[in-house]
Each structure stands twice: as structure tokens, then as C-alpha cells.
Amino acid sequence: MRMGMIGLGRMGANMVRRLAKGGHEIVLYNRTAATSEALAKETGAIATTTLPDFIARLAAPRIVWLMIPAAVTDETISRIVPLLSPGDILVDGGNSFYHDDIRRAKELGEKKIHYVDVGTSGGVWGFERGYCQMIGGEKEIVDHMDPIFRTLAPGRSAAPPTLERAGKKQKSTAEEGYLHCGPAGAGHFVKMVHNGIEYGLMAAYAEGFNILKNAGIGHASHTVDAETAPLRHPEHFVYDMPLDEISELWRRGSVVASWLLDLSASELAKDPALSAFHGRVSDSGEGRWTVAAAIEEGVPAPVLATALFARFTSQGHADFGDKILSAMRHAFGGHLEKTP
Numbered sequence: 001m002r003m004g005m006i007g008l009g010r011m012g013a014n015m016v017r018r019l020a021k022g023g024h025e026i027v028l029y030n031r032t033a034a035t036s037e038a039l040a041k042e043t044g045a046i047a048t049t050t051l052p053d054f055i056a057r058l059a060a061p062r063i064v065w066l067m068i069p070a071a072v073t074d075e076t077i078s079r080i081v082p083l084l085s086p087g088d089i090l091v092d093g094g095n096s097f098y099h100d101d102i103r104r105a106k107e108l109g110e111k112k113i114h115y116v117d118v119g120t121s122g123g124v125w126g127f128e129r130g131y132c133q134m135i136g137g138e139k140e141i142v143d144h145m146d147p148i149f150r151t152l153a154p155g156r157s158a159a160p161p162t163l164e165r166a167g168k169k170q171k172s173t174a175e176e177g178y179l180h181c182g183p184a185g186a187g188h189f190v191k192m193v194h195n196g197i198e199y200g201l202m203a204a205y206a207e208g209f210n211i212l213k214n215a216g217i218g219h220a221s222h223t224v225d226a227e228t229a230p231l232r233h234p235e236h237f238v239y240d241m242p243l244d245e246i247s248e249l250w251r252r253g254s255v256v257a258s259w260l261l262d263l264s265a266s267e268l269a270k271d272p273a274l275s276a277f278h279g280r281v282s283d284s285g286e287g288r289w290t291v292a293a294a295i296e297e298g299v300p301a302p303v304l305a306t307a308l309f310a311r312f313t314s315q316g317h318a319d320f321g322d323k324i325l326s327a328m329r330h331a332f333g334g335h336l337e338k339t340p
């Protein structure tokens with residue numbers, strides 16, 4: 001199939017590589033023309049420098065796939081829509097808020113333009129591993145795009161079959177690594193929760209490794225004063241844990257084995273101190289939206305909420321609150337802050 005890709009960052013460029021390798025014809029547009037030209041030279045795709053030229057290179061019904069930050073999606077759509085025709089298909093493969101998908105599908109539907117939202121997971125490894133795709137939109141449009149989704153997906157070999165599914169007569173594309181989840185917004189809703197879970201999983205690994213890292217605290221000297229909780233049994237914490245070896249160990253036969261653990265083991269093998277990182281953890285919105293959805297649904301999600309708030313703390317947003325705590329302790333008890 002021929003389709004257009006707008007946004008050639010880390011994921012967009014690798015998706016183009018995978019699609020081109022699968023025999024699809026890809027038309028490229030990026031804010032930086034040099035990026036399009038370099039990728040076109042590498043993959044055989046068609047580079048363009050203007051949106052009108054980009055659209056002109058696509059045959060009706062056109063498929064335009066956006067892989068851009070959620071913050072600029074609406075502005076980009078406003079520039080593309082006047083160039084499209086009834087029957088064309090606009091795909092948002094980024095991490096948009098599903099409320100925006102519902103609105104866009106309605107607005108574009110009034111112009112007879114089809115809208116598909118695709119939650120895309122795979123990161124920078126997607127070219128080799130494939131992309132898990134969570135899709136929302138009209139079924140007939142999703143079916144029309146099946147060859148594209150199938151090429152991007154990891155395929156059945158990515159995971160062993162679930163034995164309990166063996167008797168099902170109707171095979172699902174979920175076993176290939178992509179799924180039509182429902183109408184507009186459904187794809188990004190599933191991806192939103194996927195990323196919320198990701199926050200929780202990552203936080204659990206981070207907390208566990210931090211406990212292991214500090215298991216030798218009994219060897220350290222400890223200040224004895226009114227501002228420091230005493231370590232009652234230093235002899236219980238005398239372990240110098242090899243985090244790189246433990247992460248490698250857990251990859252084999254452990255119930256906590258996962259791809260996230262694989263990646264952690266890789267980084268710890270390079271540098272067990274992780275000295276290249278400062279510990280400021282960003283959040284791009286999906287964790288917030290997941291917690292907000294849980295509140296609206298009345299569904300408890302304490303693990304996901306705590307993981308999100310931990311990221312806020314890492315960004316320095318707890319600093320003033322901590323100052324308030326110190327100020328109150330000083331005011332009611334004369335407690336002086338200890339220097340780090």
C-alpha cells in the first residue's frame with residue numbers, strides 16, 4: 001500500500017523503515033527537509049518538502065499517518081485537512097488524549113474524512129521487534145488498512161500462544177500484535193492504560209533495586225541526634241548487592257522477568273551506578289489521564305497513582321511542600337534542617 005508519514009522522529013522513522021522493508025510505498029514529510037531526504041535515500045521512500053506536494057503524491061483514498069507529539073497534533077491536522085478529500089483517512093499514531101480523538105473523529109466525519117487512532121508501543125526497538133498497535137475507528141477503515149498494521153506488528157512468533165485460546169475457531173489479530181479495540185478513541189484509551197501500567201511496573205522495579213542498593217547501610221557510620229531515626233540493627237544490613245548480577249539473574253526463570261527488566265539489566269551491565277542519569281523522570285500525559293479515568297470510573301488505582309506522583313517528586317515538584325514541612329517542624333519544635 002502507499003501511505004504518507006508525517007513526523008520522522010525515533011518511532012516514525014523506524015516505522016517507515018519497517019513498512020518499506022515490508023514492500024509498502026511511503027511518502028515522507030518532516031519539518032526538517034534533510035531528515036526526509038536522508039530517510040528517503042536509505043529506504044527508497046519519497047521525500048517531500050511541502051504539505052501540498054506530500055498530499056499530491058498520495059492516491060485516493062489517501063492514508064496520512066501522523067507520528068508527532070500530542071501537543072502539536074491539532075495544529076498539524078488543521079493544516080492538512082484543507083488538502084484532503086472525502087474518503088481520505090487520517091491516522092494519529094502518537095499519544096493523544098482519547099477525548100481529543102472523539103472530537104476529531106466527529107469534526108472530520110462532517111467532512112467525510114475518516115479518522116483512526118492508533119496507540120503504538122514498541123519504542124526505539126520497534127523496527128526489529130515490531131509495534132504493538134491498539135486501534136480505534138470505523139471497522140471497515142481499519143480493515144482496509146490491515147496490510148499496514150500487519151506489517152508493523154510483531155507477528156505471532158513474538159510470543160508463545162496462550163494455550164487456553166487454542167480452541168477458538170476465530171483467530172484474532174491480537175495474536176499478531178494489533179487489535180481493533182472499538183470506535184474512535186478506543187485505541188488511545190487502551191494505550192493510555194497500557195502506559196499507566198508501564199508507570200507502575202517501572203516504579204516497582206525502581207523501588208526494588210533501590211532497596212537492594214541500600215542493603216549495605218549497616219556498614220555506614222550513623223549520626224546520633226534527635227533528627228535522625230536510629231538504625232536499630234546495623235548487622236541486618238551488611239550486604240553489598242551486585243545489582244548488575246541480580247538483574248541478570250532475575251531474567252532467567254523468575255516471575256518478575258520482563259522486557260523492562262531486560263532493559264534494566266542492560267543499563268546496569270554498562271554502569272551499575274547509572275552515573276549518566278540524574279533521576280528526573282518525565283511524564284508525557286498518559287499516566288495522568290489513566291488516573292483521571294480511574295477517578296471518573298470510581299475504580300481504585302493506588303499503584304498507578306503513586307507511580308505518577310513519584311514522577312512529580314522526581315521533577316522537583318515536591319520541593320516547596322518539603323520546605324513547608326521543614327518550616328512547620330522548626331516552628332513547633334525548633335527542629336533544624338540537616339544538610340544533605
